[in-house]
Each structure stands twice: as structure tokens, then as C-alpha cells.
Amino acid sequence: MEIGAVNSLSYEDFVDTFGNVVEKCPIIVAAVWSRRPFASLLDMEVSINEFIEALPESGREGILRCHPDLAGKDLQSGTLTEESREEQGHAGLDTLDAAEIAHMARLNTQYKLRFGFPFVICARMNNKATILRELSERLKNDRAVELACAIEEVKKICHLRLKTLMLHDLPNKL
Numbered sequence: 001m002e003i004g005a006v007n008s009l010s011y012e013d014f015v016d017t018f019g020n021v022v023e024k025c026p027i028i029v030a031a032v033w034s035r036r037p038f039a040s041l042l043d044m045e046v047s048i049n050e051f052i053e054a055l056p057e058s059g060r061e062g063i064l065r066c067h068p069d070l071a072g073k074d075l076q077s078g079t080l081t082e083e084s085r086e087e088q089g090h091a092g093l094d095t096l097d098a099a100e101i102a103h104m105a106r107l108n109t110q111y112k113l114r115f116g117f118p119f120v121i122c123a124r125m126n127n128k129a130t131i132l133r134e135l136s137e138r139l140k141n142d143r144a145v146e147l148a149c150a151i152e153e154v155k156k157i158c159h160l161r162l163k164t165l166m167l168h169d170l171p172n173k174l
């Protein structure tokens with residue numbers, strides 16, 4: 001997929017196509033559309049990241065709050081977005097036993113009580129063991145450090161979603 005084809009998309013098609021590169025936050029690509037033409041996919045990704053970084057703290061927290069819990073109720077009830085389902089499946093979170101689900105839920109709850117947003121990590125770059133380890137470790141962070149760390153994970157998820165779209169899904173969509 002050529003960046004030229006992306007640059008020629010109407011904002012409706014652009015948002016339809018890239019709306020979930022940041023989970024349930026289509027407003028981000030809707031805003032970034034006006035920064036076209038992009039020189040490359042990387043240029044578009046940089047624009048998304050700059051937009052996120054320019055948000056006030058409440059906006060960055062809001063992005064995190066749009067993410068589903070890992071191995072949480074959306075996974076159990078089949079209501080995850082397609083992207084999130086694939087990512088959580090890739091990390092093996094769809095094959096946890098009851099004790100592991102309960103353990104993850106306890107840590108997720110502890111994390112949310114401490115920070116006021118859900119634990120976010122790039123599932124495709126992890127597995128169940130590293131996710132549990134990171135969840136326990138990051139619970140010890142200061143709030144500001146943790147917010148920055150979680151936003152970096154959002155950027156990693158966005159990077160892989162963009163790459164997947166450009167390599168596989170986009171030729172079928174456009």
C-alpha cells in the first residue's frame with residue numbers, strides 16, 4: 001500500500017480505515033488527517049504520536065481508559081475489538097485457566113485503584129508471564145512515570161496495528 005493512496009483518502013475513509021490504530025480513539029486519526037500529505041507511513045505515525053504527546057494529562061489518561069483489561073470481561077464475553085482480540089490471543093491470554101484469570105483480575109483491579117486507569121501493555125510483544133511480571137513491577141511506579149510508560153505501550157500497539165493494516169488489510173479495504 002502506497003502512502004499516496006492513504007493521502008488521497010477522504011476524512012471519512014481515513015477514519016474508517018485507521019480509526020482503531022489507537023484503541024477506540026478514532027478522534028486521534030480524525031485530528032491527524034489534517035496533517036496530510038504524509039511523506040511516509042513513519043511520518044503518519046510520528047504525527048499520531050505528536051498529537052498524543054501534545055494532549056493534556058487528562059487526555060492521555062482518557063486514551064488509556066479506552067483500553068479493555070487484559071484477560072478481562074470483554075475477552076471472556078467476546079466483546080473485544082477485532083484488533084484487541086488478536087493481540088490478547090497472540091499473548092496467550094485467551095487460554096488462561098480460572099486461577100490465572102482471577103490472578104490477572106486481582107492485579108488489574110489493584111492497578112486501577114492505584115492509578116485511575118487500566119494497565120496497558122503491547123500484548124503482541126509479550127506473553128502471559130512477561131505481562132504478569134510487568135503488571136506487578138509497574139504497580140510500584142510513580143504515577144507520572146507510569147502514565148508515560150503506559151503511553152509508550154499505546155504507541156507500540158499503534159505501530160503494530162499500522163504495520164498490519166499497511167501490509168495485509170489495507171489492500172482489501174481500499
Ligand SMILES: NC(=O)N[C@H]1NC(=O)NC1=O
Binds near residue numbers: 070088119121123157
Ligand atoms: N489493556 C491493554 O493493554 N490492552 C491492550 N493491549 C494490547 O496489545 N491490545 C489491547 O487491547
